[in-house]
Amino acid sequence: MISPFLILFISSFICSCGQTPERYNFDFEHYFIFSIGEIDFYAQLALSKTEVQEGLMYRKSLDENHGMLFAFNKPSRVSFWMKNVSLPLDIGYFDSKGRLIEQYVLYPYDESPVFSKSDDIQFVLEMERGWFQKNKLYSGEMLDIEKVRASVYLRQSKGP
Numbered sequence: 001m002i003s004p005f006l007i008l009f010i011s012s013f014i015c016s017c018g019q020t021p022e023r024y025n026f027d028f029e030h031y032f033i034f035s036i037g038e039i040d041f042y043a044q045l046a047l048s049k050t051e052v053q054e055g056l057m058y059r060k061s062l063d064e065n066h067g068m069l070f071a072f073n074k075p076s077r078v079s080f081w082m083k084n085v086s087l088p089l090d091i092g093y094f095d096s097k098g099r100l101i102e103q104y105v106l107y108p109y110d111e112s113p114v115f116s117k118s119d120d121i122q123f124v125l126e127m128e129r130g131w132f133q134k135n136k137l138y139s140g141e142m143l144d145i146e147k148v149r150a151s152v153y154l155r156q157s158k159g160p
Contacts (some may be wrong), residue, residue: 007121011150032151035144036070036100036125039135043069043125045151057084067127071152075122082106088129096122098143099141103132 028051031042047050056068067089072078075096082089086108093102094117104114106126109155123143132138 003078017097022118028072031066032069032147032154034147034151036094036135036137036141039137040065041118041127041131042066045148047071047155055080055085056087056089059085059087065131066073066127067131069148070124072124072128073146075120077116077119078121078124079104080126081113082108082110084137085109085111086104089126090128090129090132092132093118093121093123094125094143095120096143097123098122098123100137100139100143103139105129129141 013028028046030043030044031043032045033040034043035041042063042065046055052070052072055070063149078093080091085106088104088108091104091106091114093104095101095118101118101121102116106114123145125143
């Protein structure tokens, strides 16, 4: 005799076959975990034109080891400024392979653009002032772009 539990288990297994896994639409407020070398950090992912333009504007604080990662569709020369940003920040410019190639200090409310020297910038990371130095992250360090790609996919996926 087959137990009712076994029948329930088998029927639920059969019913679940062929279903696609759920995907979620992570919004702009979600923090993803990323890494540069052995250093893990949390960042919101700015993808749309509006998200990139708004960035960290009007924030009163950042949690330790938290920031914002800007991911662009293709590499280019970029510039960032600190309009309506009250926090002292550091910014890192990464090339299309995820290599950190430039770092700058950003000053609160400074509307002077900070241009990249390179025209191969695809990722930009803003973190609290001193974060790169504290973590000994210098030019040549690698951002794990597979984690970035996976996070971009999650941000762009539609919910169930």
